[in-house]
Amino acid sequence: MHIAILGNGIAGITAARHIRKKSDCEITVISAESDHFFSRTALMYVYMGHMRFEDIKPYEDWFWGKNRINLVNGFVTNIDYRKKTLFFNDDTTCSYDKLILATGSMTHKAGWPGQDLDGVHGLYSLQDLQAMERHSEGLKKAVIVGGGLIGIEMAEMFHSRHIPVTFLVRESSFWNTFLPREESAMINRHIIDHGIDLQLETELKEIWGDRSGKLKLIITNKGEKIECGFAGITTGVRPNIDFLHFTPIEYDRGILVNDYLETSVPDVYAIGDCAQLRTPKPGRRPIEPVWYTGRMMGETVARNILAEQSAVGSTQSPVTNHQSLVTYDPGIWFNSAKFFDIEYQVYGDVQPNPPANHRSIYWEHPEGRKSIRIVYDQPKGHVLGFNLMGIRYRHEVCEQWIREQTHIEEVLPNLSLANFDPEFFREYEPAVLQLYNAQTGKNIQPASRRSLTQVLNFLKRPVNA
Amino acid sequence: MVDPVSKALNGHEASQWFLYGVLYTLAVLVMGLRMLAKYRHNRYQLIRTGSVMFFQTAFAFLIPEILVRLNYPYYDFKNIWPLNYSFFFDWNLHNLLNSGGLGIFMLVWGIVLIVIAVPVITYFFGKRWYCSWVCGCGGLAETLGDPFRQLSNKKLSAWKVERWLIHGVLVFAVVMTALVLYTYFSGQSQVLFLNSYTVRGVYGFLIGSIFAGVVGTGFYPFMGSRVWCRFGCPLAAYLGLVQRFKSRFRITTNGGQCISCGNCSTYCEMGIDVRAYAQRGQDIVRASCVGCGVCSAVCPRGVLKLENG
Ligand SMILES: Cc1cc2nc3c(=O)[nH]c(=O)nc-3n(C[C@H](O)[C@H](O)[C@H](O)COP(=O)(O)OP(=O)(O)OC[C@H]3O[C@@H](n4cnc5c(N)ncnc54)[C@H](O)[C@@H]3O)c2cc1C
Ligand code: SF4
Ligand code: SF4
Numbered sequence: 001m002h003i004a005i006l007g008n009g010i011a012g013i014t015a016a017r018h019i020r021k022k023s024d025c026e027i028t029v030i031s032a033e034s035d036h037f038f039s040r041t042a043l044m045y046v047y048m049g050h051m052r053f054e055d056i057k058p059y060e061d062w063f064w065g066k067n068r069i070n071l072v073n074g075f076v077t078n079i080d081y082r083k084k085t086l087f088f089n090d091d092t093t094c095s096y097d098k099l100i101l102a103t104g105s106m107t108h109k110a111g112w113p114g115q116d117l118d119g120v121h122g123l124y125s126l127q128d129l130q131a132m133e134r135h136s137e138g139l140k141k142a143v144i145v146g147g148g149l150i151g152i153e154m155a156e157m158f159h160s161r162h163i164p165v166t167f168l169v170r171e172s173s174f175w176n177t178f179l180p181r182e183e184s185a186m187i188n189r190h191i192i193d194h195g196i197d198l199q200l201e202t203e204l205k206e207i208w209g210d211r212s213g214k215l216k217l218i219i220t221n222k223g224e225k226i227e228c229g230f231a232g233i234t235t236g237v238r239p240n241i242d243f244l245h246f247t248p249i250e251y252d253r254g255i256l257v258n259d260y261l262e263t264s265v266p267d268v269y270a271i272g273d274c275a276q277l278r279t280p281k282p283g284r285r286p287i288e289p290v291w292y293t294g295r296m297m298g299e300t301v302a303r304n305i306l307a308e309q310s311a312v313g314s315t316q317s318p319v320t321n322h323q324s325l326v327t328y329d330p331g332i333w334f335n336s337a338k339f340f341d342i343e344y345q346v347y348g349d350v351q352p353n354p355p356a357n358h359r360s361i362y363w364e365h366p367e368g369r370k371s372i373r374i375v376y377d378q379p380k381g382h383v384l385g386f387n388l389m390g391i392r393y394r395h396e397v398c399e400q401w402i403r404e405q406t407h408i409e410e411v412l413p414n415l416s417l418a419n420f421d422p423e424f425f426r427e428y429e430p431a432v433l434q435l436y437n438a439q440t441g442k443n444i445q446p447a448s449r450r451s452l453t454q455v456l457n458f459l460k461r462p463v464n465a
Numbered sequence: 466m467v468d469p470v471s472k473a474l475n476g477h478e479a480s481q482w483f484l485y486g487v488l489y490t491l492a493v494l495v496m497g498l499r500m501l502a503k504y505r506h507n508r509y510q511l512i513r514t515g516s517v518m519f520f521q522t523a524f525a526f527l528i529p530e531i532l533v534r535l536n537y538p539y540y541d542f543k544n545i546w547p548l549n550y551s552f553f554f555d556w557n558l559h560n561l562l563n564s565g566g567l568g569i570f571m572l573v574w575g576i577v578l579i580v581i582a583v584p585v586i587t588y589f590f591g592k593r594w595y596c597s598w599v600c601g602c603g604g605l606a607e608t609l610g611d612p613f614r615q616l617s618n619k620k621l622s623a624w625k626v627e628r629w630l631i632h633g634v635l636v637f638a639v640v641m642t643a644l645v646l647y648t649y650f651s652g653q654s655q656v657l658f659l660n661s662y663t664v665r666g667v668y669g670f671l672i673g674s675i676f677a678g679v680v681g682t683g684f685y686p687f688m689g690s691r692v693w694c695r696f697g698c699p700l701a702a703y704l705g706l707v708q709r710f711k712s713r714f715r716i717t718t719n720g721g722q723c724i725s726c727g728n729c730s731t732y733c734e735m736g737i738d739v740r741a742y743a744q745r746g747q748d749i750v751r752a753s754c755v756g757c758g759v760c761s762a763v764c765p766r767g768v769l770k771l772e773n774g
Contacts, residue, residue, distance in 0.1 A: 010725070042726035051615075051731050058725045058740060060620060291724050336722045338765040341506070345722065345767055392767035395719045420719060420770050422761050424508040452717065452772040 001025040007102030010291055011272025013037045014298025015100050020067050022306050032075035033125055043129045044153045048160040079247050081265045098267045098305055105237035105273040105289050114207030119215030120231045123150050139163050141228040143218050145204040146235035147174050149337050154232045155196050156340050166197040180352050183389055187339045194340055239274040252276055254287050259327035261301045271297035293330055300328045332399050347398035348385030350375050363432045372432050376408040383411050392420040396459055412436055413447035417455050474530040486526050493521040496608035509758045517604035525601045538564050540571050543599050545578045547638035548700035555649050584707050590773055591714025592704035593756020610690025614734035617689030623736055627696050635702035641668045691734045705752030713774030720746020722766045729760035743768050
């Protein structure tokens with residue numbers, strides 16, 4: 001059997017690795033972006049000189065040959081699902097028995113006049129990074145449009161080269177569609193502290209170029225003209241599926257998949273940023289374009305393809321066949337990012353505009369660069385989510401509390417178990433507990449210390465595993 | 466120029482070795498300050514850097530010089546055999562045995578470090594207690610060497626070479642010392658076809674001078690700051706075996722949050738591919754990890770934590 005995987009990002013590569021672990025079939029991974037898998041999330045560090053491109057490749061180049069994973073660098077322009085054939089832009093073809101679409105995302109541009117001028121770029125691909133690099137030489141001003149995770153990374157990148165940045169954010173506060181008010185305000189302050197010209201409630205209206213087709217200035221919706229040599233478009237990404245529009249596969253914003261990650265076409269699957277779940281789990285979005293979901297989908301699709309393969313030839317009907325498949329289960333939501341110097345971690349359900357049953361205890365360090373928020377249900381009291389700024393928490397511990405619906409008053413005295421900051425760092429869990437006591441008039445006392453042995457006991461894992 | 470300092474400390478004119486000690490200590494102190502500034506938000510790095518600066522200044526530099534002034538043998542209380550490969554040499558043993566109570570204490574102290582302190586402390590804290598908190602070679606690597614740490618080779622092939630080399634040096638050191646002790650007690654320098662004086666001479670030149678000295682620091686700009694510690698140091702090999710097989714120390718991971726960015730691997734001075742473990746959510750238990758904590762410090766997603774179990 002030949003499995004073709006279109007896309008060598010985290011989703012496609014995870015699928016390839018997991019298929020190879022359990023099976024001997026032929027595997028081909030195709031991408032037009034780079035010969036080898038690299039970590040997209042680390043592109044900024046290459047620009048900032050922290051790492052070379054080689055350093056952001058998670059596997060050495062011999063890995064692929066040794067694991068018999070064929071790599072093809074080529075651009076697929078069309079797919080014939082009936083003949084099970086991929087067509088490349090150089091007129092070559094490739095046939096497959098099963099196809100995994102893992103084509104990722106592309107920068108979303110809203111159709112502004114001038115958006116295709118030289119100097120107007122998003123940051124998604126290696127080629128985008130090269131464009132940024134090309135324009136950075138002697139750059140006097142960069143404007144970044146869109147206050148999300150990639151936008152702030154881009155701001156940090158230019159800042160690291162002392163290039164003045166104007167940062168246009170449509171919302172009234174940075175990333176407040178995901179961050180609660182206080183955390184969002186903290187990041188606003190932090191951005192401004194870095195000398196970034198942060199313009200809230202400001203949108204891009206027009207982009208003007210000179211005669212040679214080069215970016216000259218942009219105009220905001222407030223009528224301000226800003227001269228700049230680079231305009232970064234970071235208003236979001238969308239699934240990279242334009243080349244599939246003429247093929248008979250069902251898509252909406254992304255390629256539609258069921259819980260087994262199967263598309264509407266037999267033997268074709270879609271995973272990662274390009275996939276859109278027909279029935280997402282409650283509280284989850286149909287497209288979640290993050291690293292972790294790509295990885296989890298890659299694992300799931302590998303299991304399902306192998307399960308189907310082992311069912312072929314047996315007497316099972318397609319229906320019982322489905323029973324051996326696993327459904328994609330992303331588990332409890334988590335994510336993380338870094339906003340300049342402030343690390344951010346979230347576990348569970350933390351909303352900027354919480355429903356009536358969400359209550360939270362929010363503690364912020366007096367210097368305003370660290371905070372802990374725990375969201376819990378009112379009146380039932382069980383914890384729903386953790387939001388951390390500048391403090392690290394242990395994933396497994398938070399997850400277990402959320403999954404087991406532990407009561408906030410049991411979590412708080414044991415909060416130290418979750419602390420994942422390096423040794424000797426100051427611990428703020430007692431302060432959170434104190435705050436809770438002060439707000440509720442209770443007198444709860446700390447019950448756990450920060451210690452790996454206690455954590456392992458709590459997780460019911462053998463201490464010397 | 467350093468004569469007055471030398472006179473004040475040990476009462477003699479500055480020797481070539483004294484000058485070397487001054488420069489070494491200055492390098493650790495000056496670059497240590499740079500390290501402190503760079504990691505000012507990381508208390509683990511602040512305390513650890515303070516520790517290597519202290520041990521270099523007090524234990525490696527001041528105390529031995531003062532001992533000499535008081536007519537005691539030159540002795541670095543934190544230098545442990547087999548890194549301190551001349552500890553069991555006849556002249557050193559003579560020296561210690563002929564220096565009264567303090568000399569005997571030094572001899573016993575040195576042996577206690579080897580047979581008790583190394584295994585016990587390493588069991589509780591990992592080899593870091595020595596390699597990145599106390600040791601002079603480590604001290605230089607963690608301060609002067611910091612700008613070069615990313616140059617260490619992360620390839621699997623380098624790891625293979627490392628395991629052969631470092632354990633080879635350990636065996637060499639043990640054999641050499643055994644021969645030297647045999648000669649000390651029996652008075653015979655010829656053991657089978659080996660001459661213990663020749664062997665110790667070869668060891669001193671090849672390992673002590675060329676590998677530890679010239680390659681160890683001279684190769685900072687080519688192979689990173691821990692060439693000696695990673696490929697050569699027999700004490701590191703010994704500590705590493707304890708750490709690998711019998712220690713509570715490990716680096717635990719928040720595996721789910723890893724974005725495979727590679728900062729940890731890049732900045733690991735021991736050339737450990739930390740990412741390979743982190744992205745699979747595995748604990749890192751490696752003989753070579755010196756527990757510098759830099760992987761944890763540079764991780765942008767809070768994935769790594771050094772812990773003592
Ligand atoms: C700058 C940046 C920072 C990020 N930081 C984070 C972060 O901190 N945390 C996080 O969770 N997520 C982050 N993300 C998002 C994360 O990187 C993506 O969710 C993830 O990389 C998507 O993986 P994927 O495998 O689905 O697709 P991709 O990595 O996009 O891989 C798809 C590949 O397929 C190739 N391809 C597509 N179509 C074709 C075709 N027709 N022919 C040939 N090749 C094709 C593409 O060129 C691409 O190489 C970040 C993204 C960016 C851009
Ligand atoms: S630095 Fe952190 S996020 Fe990056 S690869 Fe290492 S463990 Fe993963
Ligand atoms: S693994 Fe981390 S703590 Fe260990 S030596 Fe490497 S960087 Fe230092």
